[in-house]
Amino acid sequence: MNWDEPTELQGGTEQRDRLVGSDADGEDTAVEAALRPKDLGEFVGQERVREQLDLVLRAARARGATADHVLLSGAPGLGKTTLSMIIAAEMGAPIRITSGPAIQHAGDLAAILSSLQEGEVLFLDEIHRMSRPAEEMLYMAMEDFRVDVIVGKGPGATAIPLELPPFTLVGATTRAGLLPPPLRDRFGFTGHMEFYAPGELERVIHRSAELLDVHIEAEGAAEIAGRSRGTPRIANRLLRRVRDYAQVKADGVITRETAAQALDVYEVDGRGLDRLDRAVLTVLLKLFGGGPVGLSTLAVAVGEERETVEEVAEPFLVREGLLARTPRGRIATPAAWTHLGLTPPHQQAGGTGQQGLFGA
Ligand SMILES: Nc1ncnc2c1ncn2[C@@H]1O[C@H](COP(=O)(O)OP(=O)(O)OP(=O)(O)O)[C@@H](O)[C@H]1O
Numbered sequence: 001m002n003w004d005e006p007t008e009l010q011g012g013t014e015q016r017d018r019l020v021g022s023d024a025d026g027e028d029t030a031v032e033a034a035l036r037p038k039d040l041g042e043f044v045g046q047e048r049v050r051e052q053l054d055l056v057l058r059a060a061r062a063r064g065a066t067a068d069h070v071l072l073s074g075a076p077g078l079g080k081t082t083l084s085m086i087i088a089a090e091m092g093a094p095i096r097i098t099s100g101p102a103i104q105h106a107g108d109l110a111a112i113l114s115s116l117q118e119g120e121v122l123f124l125d126e127i128h129r130m131s132r133p134a135e136e137m138l139y140m141a142m143e144d145f146r147v148d149v150i151v152g153k154g155p156g157a158t159a160i161p162l163e164l165p166p167f168t169l170v171g172a173t174t175r176a177g178l179l180p181p182p183l184r185d186r187f188g189f190t191g192h193m194e195f196y197a198p199g200e201l202e203r204v205i206h207r208s209a210e211l212l213d214v215h216i217e218a219e220g221a222a223e224i225a226g227r228s229r230g231t232p233r234i235a236n237r238l239l240r241r242v243r244d245y246a247q248v249k250a251d252g253v254i255t256r257e258t259a260a261q262a263l264d265v266y267e268v269d270g271r272g273l274d275r276l277d278r279a280v281l282t283v284l285l286k287l288f289g290g291g292p293v294g295l296s297t298l299a300v301a302v303g304e305e306r307e308t309v310e311e312v313a314e315p316f317l318v319r320e321g322l323l324a325r326t327p328r329g330r331i332a333t334p335a336a337w338t339h340l341g342l343t344p345p346h347q348q349a350g351g352t353g354q355q356g357l358f359g360a
């Protein structure tokens with residue numbers, strides 16, 4: 001069984017309607033523009049990436065040159081799009097935004113590249129989902145600022161070389177491992193975005209609250225931060241839901257109590273797990289004694305698609321150290337038992353232990 005190779009997430013559709021899903025939903029897209037930090041100084045956290053990027057951009061500015069190509073990798077909602085816009089702003093350059101899936105043919109890419117202005121930032125989101133021919137065209141464009149446009153078909157086809165103005169490619173990917181090495185190597189700088197520490201999320205929340213004109217107490221921000229799964233997008237989304245609750249049920253001020261009550265109503269628990277996450281853990285613990293159990297069996301027992309369990313619930317549970325993937329199947333860690341307030345079988349009187357009870 002291919003137990004540790006997650007299958008390709010199809011555009012994040014599995015995450016829809018999920019308050020703690022890290023992909024953007026319609027409402028996010030509308031508000032995100034307003035909440036996006038505009039320069040590096042406003043960008044919270046990611047100290048290493050920020051410092052390194054600051055050097056790259058400063059040096060380019062000092063030389064009066066176009067900045068080197070930048071690759072940003074990291075989970076959804078950590079600020080890749082935000083940072084690409086900041087790069088353009090810091091360079092005083094216009095930005096063109098497109099994405100891998102939008103570039104079906106090499107011709108699509110040639111059209112974009114040939115219309116770039118000197119120094120322009122081309123933001124290529126989901127760069128790992130670009131077609132192979134477009135990718136190969138991009139190699140040459142990145143390295144030599146040149147593309148060969150193929151005119152005609154079959155034996156009569158000719159390649160017309162086209163000079164490009166120097167530009168900065170900013171590629172973003174949630175799956176850096178899927179990028180072919182020749183592409184990865186052509187970036188002058190790669191920034192790996194990490195999940196945010198609670199204190200950083202608190203700063204994101206305070207900043208957003210101010211922009212949204214919401215009154216929030218420090219402890220209220222801490223409560224939301226703790227349930228935001230290390231992700232600014234989720235923090236901003238939870239903040240908006242808590243604001244709704246505070247307006248309707250309280251005096252509009254977000255305290256620790258209102259935040260906790262609101263997020264309980266939305267079924268986001270103290271650690272950021274939602275109903276699906278808890279369903280997976282509960283089944284694993286109560287039905288299968290903590291595992292190991294195969295993914296398919298687990299999914300059937302939860303009443304969800306295998307992919308939903310694997311791609312939507314598991315990554316966070318694994319990251320939180322609540323669930324582990326082993327060659328024999330999924331197992332719950334001691335922390336999972338504690339989190340759900342249950343006692344592991346080997347600690348119960350007459351318990352048989354969890355090993356070997358259920359095969360994967
Ligand atoms: N460092 C940060 N400081 C403040 N706000 C942030 C930061 N990073 C992200 N955000 C907020 O989180 C939201 C999501 O960020 P962004 O769209 O840049 O994520 P992304 O990495 O591009 O996600 P995806 O992979 O889904 O495209 C934005 O609205 C932005 O306001």
Ligand SMILES: [Mg+2]
Pocket residue numbers: 080081082125172
């Ligand atoms: Mg993005």
